[in-house]
Amino acid sequence: MNVDEMDLVSQLKDADPLRPEAYQRARATLRAAMAESGPAPVTEFPRARWRRRTVGTWGKVGIGAGVAAAAAVAVVLAATPATRPAAPTGSASAQAPGVTSPLMILAAHITADSGPLPGNASLIIKTQTIGGQRPDVVYSLYTDSGALYAGDDKATLMKAVARHQNLADGMDSRDVKVALYAAAGNLTTARKQMAIVSPGDFWLGLTGSAQRAAWDKEIAKEWPTLKAKGMKTPPKLPTGQALQTIINNRVWNNSVEALSAGGGNPQVRAGVLRLLSTIPQVAVAKSTTGGQATLTLKAGSALFGGSGGEVLTISAKTGMPIKDTEPAQGNVPSSVSTYKVTRVTLATIASGRF
């Protein structure tokens, strides 16, 4: 009997099996969720560690989010000379942005200029090109009430809306809420909240003995996995510069996520810009993109454990995200994403008039 294309595809079926402890951990996660469901909203359950958006060395180490990822980067940072003086404390307190910081100035301008928000949702069309290959287009619709619908094109987005296929998991709305607060709120508080958007990063919001106890507890849980990955001794709680870098990394990641999810709202943009202005590893320069005035925010490798980087381009007038670039690193190809952000209504999307 001849081999056909289905036989060939079947040959790719094998994958490394999950380790037994992974099944146990997943069941424990479920049991915890079940225990917490009851009268309390299930969505309040702190979900299992899930890497939301980590970059550079963090990803390469190949460990999930939260303490384990921090442990990995802490080891890298320990071997990397600090490029800046160590921060005096391990808290998420704000780095003082200069009063003339272009991001703070733009944030103030956006806040002053913003009127009533049109529509009831933001449509973000993201086109991502990886390694020069065929671009991948994603239509994401973030409603003001917190729902998220996604599709590959207009038709699939319309279907997702019609079928109420809400993909929101709470984290999308959480980082947007923090950005909204940051637009006019206390920046130290906002940084602290943005750093802990991912449940696995809760320990970054603690201080002193409580932080140490949380770290030790999480490391004890993760140790079998870390050991299997070649770590010789349990990592110590990051302090000083290493801790500040982790906090800044989270503030960058989650703020950029908030911008891509809630960029249709000027208050979200203002909050994100204020938060990004507190990160010392971010350099801001004036630029021109497609004939329009832009600001280029370059997050250096210091923010990602010593390698990698990210360049975010935003409109110099509105703060709208325009482009996000990550350079190639070794065998990891470059990535260029462009954004088109518009305010819409759900009815407009449902009827296909967009």
Place this chain on the structure above:
Amino acid sequence: MTSDAELIGRSLAGDGEAFMEVISRHEGAVGAYLARRAGREAAEDLLGDVWVAAFESRRTYDRSYAQARPWLYGVALNRLRHYWRSRPAEDLVPDVTSLANGWDPWPAVDARVDTHAVLRAALARLRSPEREVLTLVAWEDLTVADAARVLAMPAGTARRLLHQARMALRDAPEVAELLTDLNSVKESQ
């Protein structure tokens, strides 16, 4: 044996262990499903999320279906979509090109041909819905009707997508060449 649908019904009535029983029946299959699409590391991170999402949405389960596995694959696919959307670019490439690990290319194939890479590249070029239907049938041993249930689409649509996927693979010059090589090796034996 009590059906998955009955167990989910009991779970809705407050019997937590009934839902754990559903999970224990399908965790191996769902874990493998995740690993094939995202790699072991990510699969281990995502599995707990899948169970929680399934538990939270069990009210929507259509209990006219006795077996819950296609539904669980559907929940897992939602989590994967979320995961893929939120991953940095550097991690997205392996999603497409390292769909599975560990296959030892058939020794009969010319050693210069990287069979693995050829197939992965051909799969990567399929449209996402085509690839999903194809891999659900080829890897998870689902019927086309069950694959349609996973993807929340009519069975006829899934059949069309599977047909398109197979044609696209067959028409890809490098896959056609591979099939010719393999079949001529078989014939010569």
